[in-house]
Amino acid sequence: MESHPVESTTPVYTLSTTCMLSGIPVHSIRQYIDKGLIIPFRKESNRNLFSQTDVLRLKYVHRLLNDDGLNIAGIRSVLALIPCWSIRKCSEAERTKCQAYNSSTFPCWEASEKGTLCKNTNCRECEVYRIVENYPDVKSFLKTIIH
């Protein structure tokens, strides 16, 4: 029977496997989830699953903390700089109501009040959330949109 390769975004790893693959302790991964730095895929059983791109994201966060000297609040502020309103082309009216647009201390996916575009989007699948999986850091992404 032909085997199909697993997509890099498919959540297949348990917490302990993710710990092994990333080299990041379980308690740290749990902390990153609690602080909104990573959104795991949650099964109906409430167990978290992770994908290969989640592993990359975890390593990025871990590097910011351990090599670059940021703390959790600092990382949240860095992620808050991603211009989600521009990427998703939110209207002026949507921006004024959106907590993500108006805050600089947490990433947009942590906002409790969002514009209509975001209300019906799964943040885990969103291009904004996934930027750090596709660029080595937030600044590298900003360079592609601001000249």
Ligand code: SF4
């Ligand atoms: S859908 Fe979620 S991750 Fe995407 S821009 Fe909106 S709040 Fe941010």
